[in-house]
Amino acid sequence: MYIPVSPSRRPHALLALLSGIVLILYLHNTHQPRPSFIPNPFWGSPSTSTSGKGGIVGLEEDDYRVRDRIERMRGYCEIDGELEKEYGRTNLRLSRAYEGSHHRFTRFLHKALRGEPLVISVIGGSITKGHHVEKDEIWFHRFWQWLDDYVGEDVQVTEVNGAAPATGSDYFSFCFPLHIPANSDLVLVELAVNDEGILQHVENMENLLRGLLEMPNRPAVMLVEAMAFSSGGMGGGGGRMHLPVAQYYDVPVINQRHPLANHFARYPQLVRPYFTVDGWGNPDTRHFNGRGHRDLGMLIASFVKDVACEMLSEQDFAVPPPDTTDDVSPLLSTIAQTTSDQNQTPEDAQLQDERLAEQQISWPEHSRSWRDNPREDQHVGELMPGMWSTPLEYGLMPRMRILNGWNPDPNFIVPPFHPTCLSTRAKEPQFNLTPSANVGWEHWVHPEHLDKPYMVARTPGATISFEMETNVGVVKMYSLKSKTFGLGTIECWVDGEKDRSVKIVGWWDKGDINIGRFDSIRDNLPPGQHTVTCEVLEETSDPDGGHEFRLISMMR
Incomplete structure (x- = not known):
């Protein structure tokens, strides 16, 4: 029913209407439901989410950008993969000569999820420099294009191509600082074609990896082997020397040769459409064309995507705070110490064990510390580290070189490699x-x-x-x-x-x-x-x- 309002009462009615609107807005803002995820106001422990897929750590409640990046990456994981459709899951697996712990790659992805700028670099020879192909066809640039789209437009990704033709791991083991920036977050190394399959390249690659892994940002590092038939046997050249070094240093290896070499041997007619041509019009089997470049870039992209999807699927997944270091010395020293001190009581040892058990609750069973039986002259037994590597050790530098003999002295540590x-x-x-x-x-x-x-x-x-x-x-x-x-x-x-x-x-x-x-x-x-x-x-x-x-x- 319409009730007319006299002119003298209209200001009072308008005031009442405005007051009601203000009250409604106040109640909405002060009593609105919590968001589906509850950000933890402190960096450190994962928050919860209604999806059960983990949460976000250390964010203000009005900061949803990290969540949006997480959901963007999860979206890529939930849809049918274009790369799987192109190459097949089996061929992608064949290309992964070594995957490793993924530790440094997850750290790299954490930076992307926090929205921090990323610097990705590459060192390599004439293939990576782009011999006989356009600059925008080079495999590294193709991978950069994919990564730039994958992390989203609000994350700056800078690419640095530090390749130098006619060079190998011996050169780059000393000279990599001339070609890539010290603040690199991801370094790809393509030198398997330029290196021969000789023992010297074990030492050269080890020096190179030690130098790269110890760069200020502790970058993720990957070895990449392009397919070529111009040097080495069918098993490749220097890659045969690089692989055991990469495994020792927990560095992933993508090898384009594995899913393709035997296939090309059965069908040699595929060589010409995959490689460039030399000055006489013959296939240059040392340098593939734009198609080969794209394939190599996408093999790397597939690996990075799978690392991200595995990381995001973890039940307790949370984005750690920036500038988190891998300083694990306090806990590791506690685990590794002996407790033969006669002054330590069984009660002290029990408290210590309980604290460690709480810290290690999510660790694999065989990575957790344990207490040995005491000897006759001991009140408590020695505190022993777990038999298998702990999550705290992934990505750490080995204390001995790969060709060193066994040295049981934990104080023996190879010094950092800082060449000039x-x-x-x-x-x-x-x-x-x-x-x-x-x-x-x-x-x-x-x-x-x-x-x-x-x-x-x-x-x-x-x-x-x-x-x-x-x-x-x-x-x-x-x-x-x-x-x-x-x-x-x-x-x-x-x-x-x-x-x-x-x-x-x-x-x-x-x-x-x-x-x-x-x-x-x-x-x-x-x-x-x-x-x-x-x-x-x-x-x-x-x-x-x-x-x-x-x-x-x-x-x-």
């Missing part, structure tokens, strides 16, 4: 290879390959010297090796000790492989400043009498 490289390929002035004396050498760039600069000499008697300071007593040279370029031999010595000189030969009998390799000049120098001098010799191993020598880097 002076190179013709340096992008920053402090890393430039600048001689202190020079007679007959010049800086030269191949006219058809502008990304291959060298210090070059072509006549016997040409000398060059470098002032180098070393803390580890090692000086190495990286130079080009080739059968067809007419390369000669040089002699190098340190601090005038020519009687202790070494010869470095540029020519080798390895077919059409033209690539850099390093040689040791001295490995027992006292720390400090030293002068390294090299001279082109009259003698040469080149059948045509060539003397040219192409120097790339000096390492210390």
Whole structure:
């Protein structure tokens, strides 16, 4: 029923109406239901969610961006995967030569879920540099495109391609800081094609991995093997040396060769549509084309996606706070300590065991600490670590090198590997290879390959010297090796000790492989400043009498 309101009462009615609206809004804001997830106001323990899939830690209740990123990633997990449709789950599994613990990759994904900017880098040879393909076809760029879309537009992902043609793990083990930024969060390494299957590359890859894993952001690292048929056997080249090193250091390995090599051997007609062509129109079986690049990038994408889906499916999943370190020393030292101290009472030991049991409740049974039976002279038995690795240890650096013999002393720890490289390929002035004396050498760039600069000499008697300071007593040279370029031999010595000189030969009998390799000049120098001098010799191993020598880097 309509009740007319007189003009004199309209202001009072309007005031009452506005008051009612304000009251309704107040009650709505103060008594609205809690959201479906309850963010924990403190970083540390997972919150709950009505979905039972875990929660979000350390967020203000009005901050839903992390939740939105989680749900975005979960959405990718719940739909039928395009990559599985393209390649098949079995082929994707075949490409995973080693998966590892996933620990550093989950840390990488945590950063993405928190919305932190990410830096992904790659080092590799001519394949990763993009030989015979466009820049936007390179496998690393393809993977970056996928990742940039996967984490969402509000997460900045920067790509850095640090590849250098004709280089291997020996070069990058010393010179990787010249090519990728120190703040990298993910580093992909594609060097299996450029490395030969020789024992030296076990040490080279180990030095490289130790250097990468100890970078400031403790990045996730992955080895990537592209398919090629130009070097090594059907089982590949340097990848055979890299795999055990990667397994020892808990570094995943994606190998494109595994699902494809035998298949191509059965159907050789597939080579031409998968690889680029050389100057004579023949398939270049060292460098695949854009299709091969995309495939390699998507094999990596599939692995990252599966790591994310497994992580998100965990019942107690929670996004940890930023700047969380892997400082596990307090708990690990407590677990590893012996309790033979006669002053520790059984009551103290019981309290200690109870605290540890609470901390380890989610650990696998065989990773939990346990109490040994006491000896006759003990009140309590020794506290023993679990027989299997604990979740706290994943991603930590091994204390011994892979080829070291067993050393039971836990205080024996291999020191960090922090190499220095002076190179013709340096992008920053402090890393430039600048001689202190020079007679007959010049800086030269191949006219058809502008990304291959060298210090070059072509006549016997040409000398060059470098002032180098070393803390580890090692000086190495990286130079080009080739059968067809007419390369000669040089002699190098340190601090005038020519009687202790070494010869470095540029020519080798390895077919059409033209690539850099390093040689040791001295490995027992006292720390400090030293002068390294090299001279082109009259003698040469080149059948045509060539003397040219192409120097790339000096390492210390």
